[in-house]
Amino acid sequence: MINHHPKFELIQAYVNGDLPASVSAAIKIHADMCPECQEKILQLTEQVAEISFEKVESDEDMSIELSEQDADMLSQILADAEFLQTDDVVTAEVAERFVMFKGKNYKLPNVLANMEIGGVTNIGKLARSRVLLDEGEIRTSLLHIEPEGSVPQHTHKGFEITLLLDGEFSDKSGTYVKGDFIMLDGQHEHQPVSDNGCLCFTVVNDALHFTQGINKLLNPIGSLIY
Amino acid sequence: MADVQTELRNKTVSDKPSLMNKELDHLQLCQWLTAVATDRDKQAFTRLFQFFAPKILRIAKGKFPNEAQANEVVQETMTNVWRKAHLFDQNKGAVTTWIYTVMRNVTFDMLRKVKSNKEDNLSDDIWPLAESLVTEDEVFVDHIENKKICDVIAVLPENQQQVIKGFYFNEMSQEQLAAHLNVPLGTIKSRLRLALAKLKKQLGESYD
Known part of the structure; x- marks a missing residue:
């Protein structure tokens, strides 16, 4: 059962289109697996659409005559449309896409179908592929943890979003399942462990900071894992 | 938000009632968009353009300082309304919600182009224009049932296990499995058939 959801402000920013592609994805x-959040998104979109298009600030809006500029644009769209009609049929179909980690094939969520995904880097029981979104300091990855694998205890200078695509993992706060949306920041410190293995979609905006004993030696490679 | 609504209400009172209903005429908008989708009706499209273009322009000006880019949002949005009208489903929401989605998606892709030089147009994947609703079985995986099935699968011959797991658990197509396991498609089909027959028998028995 999904227990962790994006908070309201985040859903609102998502509906407004104000979040980066990584966080939006x-x-x-999450929403595709969570009817509750899907419903929230639907309602918020309806509301913001209503507000966007009901504001009538001047009579111009409703005038029957189009301005010259608008009329030009309209006729251009309709002229282009003649060409589009025959050879350009838009469909909502999304091709299925798979990704392979340690011999296991995973079907990727549709939203990732057209994203560029880099090669696999292995670090012990961890393996990750970068999702190449080119969003500056924000790094997005597919992170695979083999059974009994773990990410050493760490904290974050920025934020870390983990979306479980398959399997489960736990840390001191509890166990997480497929579909859970987990957002942590610098105040949190955790050590995710996966007994049976898992695949996550992760978004971080700064390197991980390992906090315990010998693992501190890993700090230079913190940005390699996530 | 409250301020905006109050302001709108006041406006309604002072404006001509015939044109200035605060309430959107959803039914009328829906008829126009449907006419565009089914009959490629240019008259109906012109109506939609008259209604939405000025509003889209105003919103776009808030996101793009450059007038030309704001105009591009309008043109691109209205072009997509024409091209993708058939993806609108009136049972799933209002025309305003759908056109807002088209506009937000165009804006998102344009801003992404400006910021990161990427021309990957991801918005329609993030906010699909034809939204499929969540199917229950995807959400509520029955773990006990899964466990039982896994136990039964475990006693199948190895080659049958491979196709069952690939096909049902990893959601690979039969073609993909054939390529993956390097056997002919016909072999995949017959292994799948054999394995399913055995599973049915096994599960049927354990349910009796």
């Missing part, structure tokens, strides 16, 4: 993946 994480919310979309």
Whole structure:
């Protein structure tokens, strides 16, 4: 059962289109598995659409005559449309896409179908592929943890979003399942462990900071894992 | 938000009632968009353009300082309304919600182009224009049932296990499995058939 959801402000920003593609994708993946959040998104979109299009600030809006500029644009769209009609049929179909980690094939959520995904880097029981979104300091990855694998205890300088695509993992706060949307920041410190293995979609905006004993030696490679 | 609504209400009172209903005429908008989708009706499209274009322009000006880019949002949005009208489903929401989605998606892709030089147009994947609703079985995986099935699968011959797991658990197509396991498609089909027959028998028995 999904227990962790994006908070309201985040869903609102998602509906407004104000979030980066990486974070928007994480919310979309969650919403596809969470009827509750899907309903919230639907209602918020309806509301913001209503407000966007009901504001009538001047009579111009409703005038029957189009301005010259608008009329030009309209006739251009309709002229282009003649060409589009025959050879350009838009469909909502999304091709299925799979990704392979340690010999296991995973079907990717539709929202990732057209994203560029880099090669696999292995670090012990961890393996990750970068999702190449080119969003500056924000890094997005597919992170695979083999059974009994774990990410060493760490904290975050920025934020870390983890969306579980398959399997489960736990940390001191509890166990997480497929579809859970987990957002942590610098105040949190955790050590995710996966007994049976898992695949996550992760978004971080700064390197991980390992906090315990020998693992501190890993700090230079913190940005390699996530 | 409250301020906006109050302001609108006041406006309604002072404006001509015939044109200035505060309430959107959803039914009328829906008829126009449907006419565009089914009959490629240019007259109906012109009506939609008259209604939405000025509003889209005003919103776009808030996101893009450049007038030309704001105009591009309008043109691109209205072009997509024409091209994708058939993806609108009136049972799933209002025309305003759908056109808002088209506009937000165009804006998102344009802003992404400006910021990161990427021309990947991801918005329709993030906010699909034809939204499929969540199917229950995807959400509520029955773990006990899964466990039982896994136990039964475990006693199948290895080659049958491979196709069952690939096909049902990893959602690979039969073609993909054939390529993956390097056997002919016909072999995949017959292994699948054999395995399913055995599973049915096994599960049927354990349910009796």
